[in-house]
Amino acid sequence: MIRGYHTPVLVAEVTAALQPALAAASPDPANPALPVFVDATCGGAGHTLAVLEAARPGTVIALDRDKDAISWADQQLRLRAEARGVRLELVHTPFSQLAQVLGARGLTAVTAILADLGVSSHQLDTGARGFSFRADAPLDMRMDRSRGPSAAEVLASIDERELSRILRSYGEESDAPRIARAVVAARPTTTSALANVVSEAMSARQRRRLGARIHPATRTFQALRIHVNGELQELEQLLADAPALLAPGGRLAVISFHSLEDRVVKQRFAALSSPPALPRGLPIPESERVQAEFSVPLGRRGQTPGEAELAANPRSRSSRLRVLERRP
Numbered sequence: 548m549i550r551g552y553h554t555p556v557l558v559a560e561v562t563a564a565l566q567p568a569l570a571a572a573s574p575d576p577a578n579p580a581l582p583v584f585v586d587a588t589c590g591g592a593g594h595t596l597a598v599l600e601a602a603r604p605g606t607v608i609a610l611d612r613d614k615d616a617i618s619w620a621d622q623q624l625r626l627r628a629e630a631r632g633v634r635l636e637l638v639h640t641p642f643s644q645l646a647q648v649l650g651a652r653g654l655t656a657v658t659a660i661l662a663d664l665g666v667s668s669h670q671l672d673t674g675a676r677g678f679s680f681r682a683d684a685p686l687d688m689r690m691d692r693s694r695g696p697s698a699a700e701v702l703a704s705i706d707e708r709e710l711s712r713i714l715r716s717y718g719e720e721s722d723a724p725r726i727a728r729a730v731v732a733a734r735p736t737t738t739s740a741l742a743n744v745v746s747e748a749m750s751a752r753q754r755r756r757l758g759a760r761i762h763p764a765t766r767t768f769q770a771l772r773i774h775v776n777g778e779l780q781e782l783e784q785l786l787a788d789a790p791a792l793l794a795p796g797g798r799l800a801v802i803s804f805h806s807l808e809d810r811v812v813k814q815r816f817a818a819l820s821s822p823p824a825l826p827r828g829l830p831i832p833e834s835e836r837v838q839a840e841f842s843v844p845l846g847r848r849g850q851t852p853g854e855a856e857l858a859a860n861p862r863s864r865s866s867r868l869r870v871l872e873r874r875p
Protein backbone atom coordinates (compact mmCIF):
# COMPACT_ATOMS: atom_id res chain seq x y z
CA MET A 548 0.00 0.00 0.00
CA ILE A 549 1.32 3.47 -0.89
CA ARG A 550 1.11 5.95 1.97
CA GLY A 551 1.57 9.67 1.61
CA TYR A 552 -0.51 10.57 -1.43
CA HIS A 553 -3.69 8.64 -0.62
CA THR A 554 -4.61 5.59 1.43
CA PRO A 555 -6.70 3.42 -0.89
CA VAL A 556 -9.88 1.83 0.47
CA LEU A 557 -11.23 -1.71 0.04
CA VAL A 558 -8.00 -2.83 -1.65
CA ALA A 559 -8.34 -6.56 -0.89
CA GLU A 560 -11.99 -6.46 -1.92
CA VAL A 561 -11.20 -4.71 -5.24
CA THR A 562 -8.40 -7.13 -6.17
CA ALA A 563 -10.54 -10.15 -5.17
CA ALA A 564 -13.39 -8.81 -7.31
CA LEU A 565 -11.28 -8.09 -10.41
CA GLN A 566 -8.87 -11.03 -10.18
CA PRO A 567 -11.32 -13.68 -11.57
CA ALA A 568 -11.88 -11.62 -14.72
CA LEU A 569 -8.14 -11.00 -15.23
CA ALA A 570 -7.24 -14.64 -14.47
CA ALA A 571 -9.93 -16.02 -16.82
CA ALA A 572 -8.51 -13.88 -19.62
CA SER A 573 -4.98 -15.16 -18.89
CA PRO A 574 -2.25 -13.85 -21.19
CA ASP A 575 -2.51 -14.78 -24.82
CA PRO A 576 1.02 -15.59 -26.16
CA ALA A 577 -0.12 -14.31 -29.55
CA ASN A 578 -1.16 -11.00 -27.99
CA PRO A 579 0.82 -10.15 -24.84
CA ALA A 580 -1.06 -6.82 -24.56
CA LEU A 581 -4.05 -8.76 -23.14
CA PRO A 582 -5.76 -8.76 -20.72
CA VAL A 583 -6.34 -5.01 -20.30
CA PHE A 584 -6.98 -3.36 -16.92
CA VAL A 585 -8.24 0.24 -16.84
CA ASP A 586 -7.93 2.25 -13.64
CA ALA A 587 -10.24 5.18 -14.42
CA THR A 588 -9.15 7.12 -11.29
CA CYS A 589 -5.52 6.13 -10.62
CA GLY A 590 -4.91 8.81 -7.92
CA GLY A 591 -2.03 7.62 -5.72
CA ALA A 592 -1.89 4.32 -7.71
CA GLY A 593 -2.56 2.13 -4.66
CA HIS A 594 -5.28 0.09 -6.38
CA THR A 595 -3.37 -0.14 -9.66
CA LEU A 596 -0.34 -1.47 -7.85
CA ALA A 597 -2.39 -4.01 -5.89
CA VAL A 598 -3.99 -5.27 -9.12
CA LEU A 599 -0.54 -5.44 -10.78
CA GLU A 600 0.69 -7.59 -7.91
CA ALA A 601 -2.40 -9.82 -7.61
CA ALA A 602 -3.12 -10.41 -11.29
CA ARG A 603 -1.23 -10.44 -14.59
CA PRO A 604 -2.68 -7.81 -16.88
CA GLY A 605 -0.86 -7.41 -20.20
CA THR A 606 -1.76 -3.72 -20.33
CA VAL A 607 -2.64 -1.15 -17.69
CA ILE A 608 -4.30 2.09 -18.78
CA ALA A 609 -4.50 4.52 -15.86
CA LEU A 610 -6.59 7.69 -16.14
CA ASP A 611 -6.89 10.70 -13.88
CA ARG A 612 -8.12 14.23 -14.51
CA ASP A 613 -5.53 15.58 -12.04
CA LYS A 614 -1.99 16.10 -13.39
CA ASP A 615 -0.53 15.67 -9.88
CA ALA A 616 -1.97 12.14 -9.78
CA ILE A 617 -0.61 11.27 -13.22
CA SER A 618 2.96 12.33 -12.28
CA TRP A 619 2.80 10.57 -8.92
CA ALA A 620 1.33 7.35 -10.41
CA ASP A 621 3.96 7.37 -13.16
CA GLN A 622 6.73 7.41 -10.53
CA GLN A 623 5.07 4.61 -8.53
CA LEU A 624 4.20 2.32 -11.42
CA ARG A 625 6.68 2.72 -14.28
CA LEU A 626 9.52 0.47 -13.01
CA ARG A 627 7.15 -2.06 -11.46
CA ALA A 628 5.21 -2.43 -14.70
CA GLU A 629 8.42 -2.75 -16.73
CA ALA A 630 9.74 -5.44 -14.37
CA ARG A 631 6.57 -7.46 -14.99
CA GLY A 632 6.51 -6.86 -18.75
CA VAL A 633 3.22 -4.96 -18.42
CA ARG A 634 2.46 -2.16 -20.88
CA LEU A 635 1.60 0.94 -18.90
CA GLU A 636 -0.12 4.06 -20.19
CA LEU A 637 -1.08 7.04 -18.07
CA VAL A 638 -3.66 9.37 -19.55
CA HIS A 639 -4.56 12.81 -18.18
CA THR A 640 -8.26 12.92 -18.92
CA PRO A 641 -11.68 12.73 -17.25
CA PHE A 642 -13.16 9.22 -17.28
CA SER A 643 -16.19 10.42 -19.25
CA GLN A 644 -13.70 10.16 -22.16
CA LEU A 645 -13.04 6.43 -21.57
CA ALA A 646 -14.67 5.25 -24.81
CA GLN A 647 -12.62 7.78 -26.82
CA VAL A 648 -9.38 6.84 -24.99
CA LEU A 649 -9.89 3.15 -25.77
CA GLY A 650 -11.10 3.82 -29.32
CA ALA A 651 -7.96 5.86 -30.08
CA ARG A 652 -5.92 2.77 -29.08
CA GLY A 653 -7.97 0.41 -31.26
CA LEU A 654 -9.57 -1.24 -28.20
CA THR A 655 -13.24 -2.17 -28.33
CA ALA A 656 -13.29 -4.20 -25.11
CA VAL A 657 -11.24 -4.52 -21.91
CA THR A 658 -11.11 -7.08 -19.09
CA ALA A 659 -11.47 -4.96 -15.96
CA ILE A 660 -12.30 -1.35 -15.12
CA LEU A 661 -12.06 0.34 -11.72
CA ALA A 662 -13.48 3.74 -10.74
CA ASP A 663 -12.71 4.89 -7.19
CA LEU A 664 -14.80 8.06 -7.12
CA GLY A 665 -14.36 11.43 -5.44
CA VAL A 666 -11.24 13.21 -4.28
CA SER A 667 -7.89 11.89 -3.05
CA SER A 668 -6.35 12.72 0.32
CA HIS A 669 -3.64 14.57 -1.63
CA GLN A 670 -6.28 16.89 -3.11
CA LEU A 671 -8.09 17.40 0.21
CA ASP A 672 -4.94 17.86 2.27
CA THR A 673 -3.09 20.19 -0.13
CA GLY A 674 -4.42 23.47 1.26
CA ALA A 675 -3.59 25.44 -1.88
CA ARG A 676 -6.00 23.33 -3.97
CA GLY A 677 -8.88 25.03 -2.14
CA PHE A 678 -10.93 21.87 -1.41
CA SER A 679 -10.98 22.24 2.37
CA PHE A 680 -11.94 24.82 4.98
CA ARG A 681 -9.08 23.52 7.15
CA ALA A 682 -6.55 25.70 5.30
CA ASP A 683 -7.00 29.22 3.97
CA ALA A 684 -6.50 29.40 0.20
CA PRO A 685 -8.16 30.70 -2.96
CA LEU A 686 -11.40 28.75 -3.59
CA ASP A 687 -10.32 26.55 -6.48
CA MET A 688 -11.68 22.97 -6.01
CA ARG A 689 -10.94 21.86 -9.59
CA MET A 690 -9.47 18.37 -9.87
CA ASP A 691 -8.17 19.44 -13.29
CA ARG A 692 -6.67 22.89 -12.88
CA SER A 693 -6.12 23.20 -16.63
CA ARG A 694 -9.81 23.66 -17.47
CA GLY A 695 -13.17 24.91 -16.28
CA PRO A 696 -14.09 27.66 -13.83
CA SER A 697 -12.83 27.47 -10.24
CA ALA A 698 -15.26 27.53 -7.31
CA ALA A 699 -14.52 31.25 -6.78
CA GLU A 700 -15.35 31.94 -10.44
CA VAL A 701 -18.60 29.99 -10.10
CA LEU A 702 -19.54 31.96 -6.96
CA ALA A 703 -18.68 35.26 -8.66
CA SER A 704 -21.67 35.03 -11.01
CA ILE A 705 -24.10 32.36 -9.75
CA ASP A 706 -27.62 33.43 -8.75
CA GLU A 707 -29.16 32.63 -5.41
CA ARG A 708 -31.75 30.12 -6.66
CA GLU A 709 -29.21 28.10 -8.62
CA LEU A 710 -26.79 28.02 -5.67
CA SER A 711 -29.59 26.94 -3.36
CA ARG A 712 -30.47 24.11 -5.76
CA ILE A 713 -26.82 22.96 -5.85
CA LEU A 714 -26.53 23.01 -2.04
CA ARG A 715 -29.76 21.03 -1.67
CA SER A 716 -29.11 18.49 -4.45
CA TYR A 717 -25.41 17.86 -3.98
CA GLY A 718 -24.98 18.63 -0.27
CA GLU A 719 -28.42 17.63 1.05
CA GLU A 720 -28.14 20.93 2.95
CA SER A 721 -31.46 21.73 4.63
CA ASP A 722 -30.41 25.37 5.24
CA ALA A 723 -29.68 25.81 1.50
CA PRO A 724 -31.81 28.96 0.87
CA ARG A 725 -30.35 31.04 3.72
CA ILE A 726 -26.79 29.88 3.03
CA ALA A 727 -27.22 30.67 -0.69
CA ARG A 728 -28.53 34.16 0.14
CA ALA A 729 -25.53 34.93 2.37
CA VAL A 730 -22.97 33.50 -0.07
CA VAL A 731 -24.36 35.44 -3.03
CA ALA A 732 -24.35 38.65 -0.93
CA ALA A 733 -20.68 38.13 0.03
CA ARG A 734 -19.36 36.24 -3.05
CA PRO A 735 -16.34 34.89 -1.09
CA THR A 736 -13.14 34.02 -2.97
CA THR A 737 -11.24 32.06 -0.30
CA THR A 738 -11.94 28.89 1.67
CA SER A 739 -11.95 30.69 5.04
CA ALA A 740 -14.25 33.44 3.82
CA LEU A 741 -16.75 30.86 2.49
CA ALA A 742 -16.55 28.80 5.71
CA ASN A 743 -17.23 31.95 7.78
CA VAL A 744 -20.16 33.08 5.66
CA VAL A 745 -21.76 29.61 5.89
CA SER A 746 -21.18 29.35 9.66
CA GLU A 747 -22.79 32.73 10.24
CA ALA A 748 -25.73 32.02 7.93
CA MET A 749 -26.59 28.60 9.36
CA SER A 750 -29.59 28.38 11.68
CA ALA A 751 -28.97 27.51 15.33
CA ARG A 752 -31.22 24.47 14.87
CA GLN A 753 -29.14 23.06 11.99
CA ARG A 754 -25.92 23.82 13.84
CA ARG A 755 -27.18 21.85 16.86
CA ARG A 756 -28.18 18.97 14.59
CA LEU A 757 -24.64 18.78 13.12
CA GLY A 758 -23.08 18.80 16.58
CA ALA A 759 -19.52 19.75 17.44
CA ARG A 760 -17.84 17.15 15.21
CA ILE A 761 -19.17 18.33 11.82
CA HIS A 762 -18.13 21.78 10.59
CA PRO A 763 -21.16 23.82 9.43
CA ALA A 764 -19.56 24.32 5.98
CA THR A 765 -18.94 20.59 5.30
CA ARG A 766 -22.02 20.10 3.10
CA THR A 767 -21.56 23.40 1.26
CA PHE A 768 -17.96 22.47 0.37
CA GLN A 769 -19.05 19.00 -0.81
CA ALA A 770 -21.86 20.42 -2.92
CA LEU A 771 -19.66 23.07 -4.56
CA ARG A 772 -16.93 20.55 -5.30
CA ILE A 773 -19.42 18.17 -6.95
CA HIS A 774 -20.78 21.05 -9.05
CA VAL A 775 -17.38 22.53 -10.02
CA ASN A 776 -16.15 19.11 -11.21
CA GLY A 777 -19.43 17.94 -12.78
CA GLU A 778 -18.99 14.77 -10.73
CA LEU A 779 -22.46 13.28 -11.23
CA GLN A 780 -22.43 14.03 -14.97
CA GLU A 781 -19.00 12.34 -15.21
CA LEU A 782 -20.36 9.30 -13.38
CA GLU A 783 -23.48 9.09 -15.56
CA GLN A 784 -21.31 9.11 -18.70
CA LEU A 785 -18.98 6.43 -17.33
CA LEU A 786 -21.92 4.21 -16.39
CA ALA A 787 -23.47 4.76 -19.82
CA ASP A 788 -20.28 3.74 -21.67
CA ALA A 789 -18.26 1.31 -19.51
CA PRO A 790 -20.57 -1.76 -19.49
CA ALA A 791 -20.47 -2.01 -23.29
CA LEU A 792 -16.66 -1.74 -23.17
CA LEU A 793 -16.32 -4.92 -21.07
CA ALA A 794 -15.22 -8.11 -22.82
CA PRO A 795 -17.31 -11.23 -21.99
CA GLY A 796 -16.43 -12.16 -18.39
CA GLY A 797 -15.08 -8.64 -17.85
CA ARG A 798 -15.82 -6.71 -14.66
CA LEU A 799 -16.46 -3.07 -13.72
CA ALA A 800 -15.83 -2.11 -10.08
CA VAL A 801 -17.03 1.23 -8.69
CA ILE A 802 -16.30 2.61 -5.21
CA SER A 803 -18.57 5.46 -4.14
CA PHE A 804 -18.33 7.70 -1.07
CA HIS A 805 -21.77 9.21 -0.68
CA SER A 806 -25.36 8.24 -1.24
CA LEU A 807 -25.83 10.50 -4.28
CA GLU A 808 -23.14 8.62 -6.22
CA ASP A 809 -24.03 5.24 -4.81
CA ARG A 810 -27.69 5.58 -5.80
CA VAL A 811 -26.72 6.21 -9.43
CA VAL A 812 -24.38 3.18 -9.50
CA LYS A 813 -26.88 0.93 -7.73
CA GLN A 814 -29.72 1.82 -10.09
CA ARG A 815 -27.64 1.40 -13.25
CA PHE A 816 -26.23 -1.97 -12.15
CA ALA A 817 -29.70 -3.17 -11.08
CA ALA A 818 -31.17 -2.22 -14.47
CA LEU A 819 -28.36 -3.95 -16.39
CA SER A 820 -28.52 -7.15 -14.31
CA SER A 821 -32.32 -7.55 -14.36
CA PRO A 822 -33.69 -9.99 -16.95
CA PRO A 823 -36.03 -8.47 -19.53
CA ALA A 824 -39.56 -8.18 -18.11
CA LEU A 825 -42.07 -10.70 -19.53
CA PRO A 826 -45.83 -10.26 -19.68
CA ARG A 827 -47.39 -11.70 -16.49
CA GLY A 828 -48.54 -15.29 -16.57
CA LEU A 829 -46.58 -16.26 -19.72
CA PRO A 830 -45.91 -20.02 -19.35
CA ILE A 831 -42.12 -19.92 -19.92
CA PRO A 832 -40.16 -22.27 -17.64
CA GLU A 833 -37.40 -20.70 -15.49
CA SER A 834 -34.69 -22.63 -17.42
CA GLU A 835 -35.74 -21.09 -20.75
CA ARG A 836 -35.96 -17.48 -19.62
CA VAL A 837 -33.52 -15.02 -21.15
CA GLN A 838 -30.81 -14.04 -18.66
CA ALA A 839 -29.65 -10.46 -18.33
CA GLU A 840 -26.39 -9.76 -20.15
CA PHE A 841 -24.80 -8.59 -16.86
CA SER A 842 -24.71 -9.84 -13.27
CA VAL A 843 -23.68 -8.34 -9.91
CA PRO A 844 -21.21 -10.83 -8.42
CA LEU A 845 -21.05 -9.07 -5.02
CA GLY A 846 -24.84 -9.00 -4.77
CA ARG A 847 -27.16 -6.02 -4.75
CA ARG A 848 -25.76 -4.49 -1.57
CA GLY A 849 -22.13 -4.46 -2.70
CA GLN A 850 -19.37 -4.47 -0.09
CA THR A 851 -18.31 -2.04 2.65
CA PRO A 852 -15.10 -1.91 4.74
CA GLY A 853 -14.61 -4.29 7.66
CA GLU A 854 -13.92 -3.26 11.27
CA ALA A 855 -10.13 -3.30 10.87
CA GLU A 856 -10.16 -0.96 7.87
CA LEU A 857 -12.67 1.39 9.52
CA ALA A 858 -10.39 1.62 12.56
CA ALA A 859 -7.22 2.13 10.51
CA ASN A 860 -8.65 4.58 7.95
CA PRO A 861 -11.62 6.70 9.07
CA ARG A 862 -11.96 8.10 5.50
CA SER A 863 -13.10 4.62 4.39
CA ARG A 864 -16.24 5.05 6.54
CA SER A 865 -18.69 5.92 3.79
CA SER A 866 -17.20 3.80 0.99
CA ARG A 867 -19.11 1.08 -0.86
CA LEU A 868 -17.87 -1.19 -3.63
CA ARG A 869 -20.22 -2.42 -6.33
CA VAL A 870 -19.25 -4.75 -9.17
CA LEU A 871 -20.86 -5.50 -12.52
CA GLU A 872 -19.86 -8.50 -14.67
CA ARG A 873 -20.60 -9.06 -18.33
CA ARG A 874 -21.60 -12.72 -18.51
CA PRO A 875 -18.85 -14.89 -20.06
Ligand SMILES: C[S@@+](CC[C@H](N)C(=O)[O-])C[C@H]1O[C@@H](n2cnc3c(N)ncnc32)[C@H](O)[C@@H]1O
Nearest residue numbers: 555588590591592593594612613641642663781
Ligand atom coordinates in the same frame (compact mmCIF):
# COMPACT_ATOMS: atom_id res chain seq x y z
C1 LIG B 1 -10.34 8.44 -4.36
S1 LIG B 1 -9.07 8.98 -5.41
C2 LIG B 1 -8.49 7.49 -6.15
C3 LIG B 1 -7.43 6.83 -5.35
C4 LIG B 1 -6.77 5.65 -6.01
N1 LIG B 1 -7.68 4.59 -6.28
C5 LIG B 1 -5.59 5.17 -5.20
O1 LIG B 1 -5.45 3.96 -5.02
O2 LIG B 1 -4.80 6.00 -4.76
C6 LIG B 1 -9.95 9.67 -6.73
C7 LIG B 1 -9.11 10.12 -7.90
O3 LIG B 1 -9.96 10.15 -9.02
C8 LIG B 1 -9.73 11.30 -9.76
N2 LIG B 1 -11.00 11.59 -10.43
C9 LIG B 1 -12.16 11.95 -9.85
N3 LIG B 1 -13.10 12.11 -10.78
C10 LIG B 1 -12.52 11.83 -11.97
C11 LIG B 1 -13.00 11.81 -13.31
N4 LIG B 1 -14.25 12.12 -13.62
N5 LIG B 1 -12.13 11.45 -14.28
C12 LIG B 1 -10.85 11.12 -13.98
N6 LIG B 1 -10.34 11.14 -12.74
C13 LIG B 1 -11.17 11.49 -11.74
C14 LIG B 1 -9.30 12.33 -8.76
O4 LIG B 1 -8.52 13.32 -9.40
C15 LIG B 1 -8.51 11.50 -7.75
O5 LIG B 1 -7.14 11.48 -8.08
